[in-house]
Amino acid sequence: MQNDKVKLKICLLILCALAVAGCQSPFVPQRLELQSEPVVVPMRLEKNVPLVEVFINEQGPYTFLLDTGAGAVHISAQLADELNLPDIWWMKYTAVTGSGKEVKCDLVHIEKLQIGSAEFGEFKASIMDLAKVSHAIGAELDGIVGFSLFADCLLTMDFPKSEIIIEKGKLPKANGLDLLPMDVRDDTPVIPVFVCAKLRRFLVDTGCNGGFDLSDRLVGKTVPIKEKLEGQSESWTFAGPEQNWFARLDGDIRVGSCVSADPVVAVSSMKDNDGHLGTLWLSRFAVTFDQQHKVVRLRFGIRLPELRGATMRTGSEGWLVTKIKEGSSAEHVGLKVGDMILQLNDQPVGLLRPESVRQLAKITQLRKLVVTRDGERMEIEVAEKESSASEAAPAASP
DSSP: OHHHHHHHHHHHHHHHHHHHHTOOOTTSOSEEEESSSSEEEEOEEETTEEEEEEEETTEEEEEEEEOTTOSSOEEEHHHHHHHTOOEEEEEEEEEEOTTOOEEEEEEEEEEEEEETTEEEEEEEEEEEOOHHHHHHHTSOOSEEEOGGGGTTSEEEEETTTTEEEEEOOOOOOOOSSSEEEOEEETTEEEEEEEETTEEEEEEEOTTOOSSEEEETTTBTTTBOEEEEEEEEEEEEETTEEEEEEEEEESSEEEETTEEEESOEEEEEOOSSOSEEEOHHHHTTEEEEEETTTTEEEEEESOOOGGGTTEEEEEOSSSEEEEEEOTTSHHHHHTOOTTOEEEEETTEEOTTOOHHHHHHHHTOOSOOEEEEEETTEEEEEEOOOOOOOTTOOOOSSOO
């Protein structure tokens, strides 16, 4: 009992000292080395959530979920035992789910973690039971890579190409279109999203395989809905299952320049944020996070020079052209405001499901567009020609 009192006193003194000193999060690596730059690593998608291969203390590879909705690195108890990681008896970590459920975890010290040729050193990780999450995604997880690991570098998750990029550098300032301001709350990224023209705060959550998740504090109250849809689903967290229901909004959701009209949203209990952006929505983008300068970049993964100068939004069947820049490639191709793009070559645009985005991203030469114009379906043949190098990218993307 005396030893326990001594340990508790030491623990309190150390935690108070850390608080007074204003130290950074213990989950942020003290050392970062990139053997080559940029570091490009394959990203495997299981049920639309990203998995990467990780080495710890020269051992591996191990399968980790790359989850921006998690602040810390989490390691399964089995892997911690296998690697004989030193525990930190005087520190505990409380992991909190989006709905506010808490799970207390032991901490261990990580000397070195590698993703490709990127090496992160000297930081703390939590030990967590990942069996429920592994079961939910259908893959045996050894751990979770949290957002704080990339505090001192740029992280790009390119969903159409199924790869991640780690590099040093700085994003341009936020412009409200493809570059958005980012708050880092509890070591996770939160960005502004307009829901039915009102500003909300959404967590960018790559551990969530849905599209738009909204708090039940808002839906049907300050956020109008057209209808409540039948059926419910369970989302699995490290604290267990959480119930969701679905609704179709009566209004738009706008993320930067990207607008979704009357989208279907999942509704669940949330403690702090107004909503989550999941990988179903993110799957069309290469998403770059700059934690040091608090900026997120959303770069549409389907980048064709023939469509430059067209401002588009996601419609019920495809991409609705809302604006054409005079003299642009899109104008020369023959697109007009009001056109609904249904196909690129022979590939349907559809609702931009992850698998279709990956197919569309492989298109290197646009030969044909299928659109509806004034209620009639028509094909536009695209002649081979050079696009202007000075021409700007689309002001908005689907």
